Amino acid sequence: MNTLPHLMTIFDRLKRGYHLGPDDQPEFSxxxxxxxxxxxxxxxxxxxxxVRHERQFFYFEPExxxxxPDTLPRIAVLSYIMIDHASNQGRSIEEFVFGQNFLITAxxxxxxxxxxxxxxxxxxxxxxxxRAVLHRMEQIGWVKIKGLGDDEFRFLRPFHRVFxxxxxxxxxxxxxxxxxxxxxxxxxxxxxxx
Amino acid sequence: xxxxxxxxFTFCANHAPLLRALAEPGGEISEAEAMRLIRANPYAxxxxxxxxxxxxxxQILVLNEAHSDLFFMAEPLSRLLTYLFNEGNPxxxxxxxxxxxxxxxxxxxxxxxxxxxxxxxxxLAFDEISQTLRRIYADLNETQNAILVEVGRYKTExxxxxxxxxxxxxxxxxxRYVEPMVEIVRxxxxxxxxxxxxxxxLHRAREEALFNDYPVLVRNIxxxxxxxxxxxxxxxxxxxxxxxxxxxxxxxxxxAEGAARALEKLQTEGRLRWVxxxxxxxxxxxxxxxxxxxxxxxALRRVFEHPPEPPPVLExxxxxxxxxxxxRLLWLESLPELVRPDLPVDDLMRWLVARYSERxxxxxxxxxxxxxxxxxxxxxxxxxxxxxxxxxxxxxxxSPLALxxx
Numbered sequence: 097m098n099t100l101p102h103l104m105t106i107f108d109r110l111k112r113g114y115h116l117g118p119d120d121q122p123e124f125s126x127x128x129x130x131x132x133x134x135x136x137x138x139x140x141x142x143x144x145x146x147v148r149h150e151r152q153f154f155y156f157e158p159e160x161x162x163x164x165p166d167t168l169p170r171i172a173v174l175s176y177i178m179i180d181h182a183s184n185q186g187r188s189i190e191e192f193v194f195g196q197n198f199l200i201t202a203x204x205x206x207x208x209x210x211x212x213x214x215x216x217x218x219x220x221x222x223x224x225x226x227r228a229v230l231h232r233m234e235q236i237g238w239v240k241i242k243g244l245g246d247d248e249f250r251f252l253r254p255f256h257r258v259f260x261x262x263x264x265x266x267x268x269x270x271x272x273x274x275x276x277x278x279x280x281x282x283x284x285x286x287x288x289x290x
Numbered sequence: 291x292x293x294x295x296x297x298x299f300t301f302c303a304n305h306a307p308l309l310r311a312l313a314e315p316g317g318e319i320s321e322a323e324a325m326r327l328i329r330a331n332p333y334a335x336x337x338x339x340x341x342x343x344x345x346x347x348x349q350i351l352v353l354n355e356a357h358s359d360l361f362f363m364a365e366p367l368s369r370l371l372t373y374l375f376n377e378g379n380p381x382x383x384x385x386x387x388x389x390x391x392x393x394x395x396x397x398x399x400x401x402x403x404x405x406x407x408x409x410x411x412x413x414l415a416f417d418e419i420s421q422t423l424r425r426i427y428a429d430l431n432e433t434q435n436a437i438l439v440e441v442g443r444y445k446t447e448x449x450x451x452x453x454x455x456x457x458x459x460x461x462x463x464x465x466r467y468v469e470p471m472v473e474i475v476r477x478x479x480x481x482x483x484x485x486x487x488x489x490x491x492l493h494r495a496r497e498e499a500l501f502n503d504y505p506v507l508v509r510n511i512x513x514x515x516x517x518x519x520x521x522x523x524x525x526x527x528x529x530x531x532x533x534x535x536x537x538x539x540x541x542x543x544x545x546a547e548g549a550a551r552a553l554e555k556l557q558t559e560g561r562l563r564w565v566x567x568x569x570x571x572x573x574x575x576x577x578x579x580x581x582x583x584x585x586x587x588x589a590l591r592r593v594f595e596h597p598p599e600p601p602p603v604l605e606x607x608x609x610x611x612x613x614x615x616x617x618r619l620l621w622l623e624s625l626p627e628l629v630r631p632d633l634p635v636d637d638l639m640r641w642l643v644a645r646y647s648e649r650x651x652x653x654x655x656x657x658x659x660x661x662x663x664x665x666x667x668x669x670x671x672x673x674x675x676x677x678x679x680x681x682x683x684x685x686x687x688x689s690p691l692a693l694x695x696x
Contacts, residue, residue, distance in 0.1 A: 159573070
């Protein structure tokens with residue numbers, strides 16, 4: 097157990113809500129190795145559930161906090177708007193989101209009154225607020241800002257958590273209206289076996 | 291009115307872009323719209339009015355119905371253009387099903403003709419079978435072509451069509467054409483059975499010497515097999531072409547739907563009710579009752595800056611006498627019993643000072659208070675002039691207080 101590689105840095109990042117994706121080396125490779133189960137058991141013993149998402153990235157399962165940080169609803173709204181906008185672009189949403197870099201100033205979030213009204217509900221009023229939300233998203237490993245051009249960013253693989261949430265919401269809605277259509281829900285269930 | 295083929299084809303050759311543009315809408319077209327297309331696809335110095343007149347004269351555009359001002363492209367030309375431009379209209383499963391039914395009916399007619407040994411009817415049935423097979427073959431090819439063109443168009447054009455709209459269209463193609471068609475042409479389905487029966491009848495016609503045109507017989511049998519295999523291959527290929535696009539769009543469509551629902555709920559229900567269900571949770575390391583850096587620094591500073599003093603020395607040897615405090619306590623507790631024989635006492639302070647002159651002022655006052663408030667005694671101040679009582683370490687001034695039993 098004590099010899100698990102990069103244990104300290106992995107724990108240090110995951111405990112802050114960070115999602116470890118392929119860009120995060122060598123921690124990602126350590127978790128993606130056949131020793132995943134050992135990491136899983138190690139963290140389980142100290143009360144953390146290590147999740148391996150089916151799109152291959154890792155994170156700690158969140159608790160149900162009594163107080164929700166303000167940034168999480170903001171991240172959710174920003175992400176949903178991004179997807180809503182992507183769905184109107186005529187390409188696969190995932191291809192649209194992951195296939196390009198975005199300029200913060202060119203985002204659709206303040207281009208439409210409907211989006212502006214939604215953002216106001218979570219106290220995001222201008223591009224600077226948007227920038228702060230994106231900064232938080234970088235801290236949890238969902239986007240990359242540093243190292244790119246001015247005001248430029250790109251979405252990282254762990255953004256799949258938003259897609260999973262969308263599929264979950266869509267499935268719940270289908271169930272509610274009793275549609276027989278099966279929604280392809282994907283979950284981030286932890287896998288303890290390769 | 292017969293049209294001169296040479297004039298017709300010369301006009302078509304010179305106006306190919308215009309013909310394609312006219313065929314594009316696929317339905318009725320008004321004169322105004324036709325004129326607009328003529329102007330957009332001009333030929334040399336020809337006037338638009340001239341082009342319009344020739345389109346009508348050559349029966350390229352025909353009136354939809356009498357007294358109507360809408361036109362449509364003549365069906366034979368429309369099919370020719372479809373063929374020339376490698377496009378096509380998909381055959382519906384009902385059309386193919388109709389052909390299969392027609393083949394089945396012709397097969398029954400052929401069987402009856404064979405039973406009746408009616409050579410003429412056998413020949414007619416052969417021709418009809420041959421014609422039906424050609425139509426099936428042509429329609430299958432056209433359908434495949436149409437599907438592939440549509441898939442290609444999804445991938446390259448229609449960039450601004452929303453994902454959900456695309457998904458609905460591709461689902462329409464899948465559900466309207468591909469899946470039902472695969473069901474019809476599968477090896478264990480009616481088409482195969484009809485084809486097998488037709489082939490058996492063709493062989494029987496040959497064996498019973500009622501149809502002696504061997505090349506036509508061979509051609510029909512070969513075509514029968516070819517169409518059967520081709521149909522299955524065509525729709526399996528179509529399904530393979532559409533399936534990845536279908537899957538991808540299906541997923542995208544559901545993702546888009548989820549996001550749209552989340553935003554809609556936020557709009558209608560407001561943030562408070564929305565958050566728990568729609569937020570994406572992230573692990574947060576929560577600190578509880580943990581001192582901050584400043585507190586730790588402050589504590590360390592207090593340790594460092596504490597003035598040095600010798601450590602306390604503990605007396606481990608057994609004490610010879612009772613501790614002072616204990617002896618004082620025992621004395622205070624014994625006072626009620628000591629005063630009781632002398633009661634009533636007219637001046638309690640004088641009694642204490644006289645009996646216990648070695649006690650400090652503090653001890654005397656503590657003893658005095660204990661007796662004044664004791665539950666078995668009654669204390670009363672007198673109106674006498676205040677007196678001074680001298681103790682070992684001081685002096686107490688006060689009016690005498692009398693103490694008696696209750």
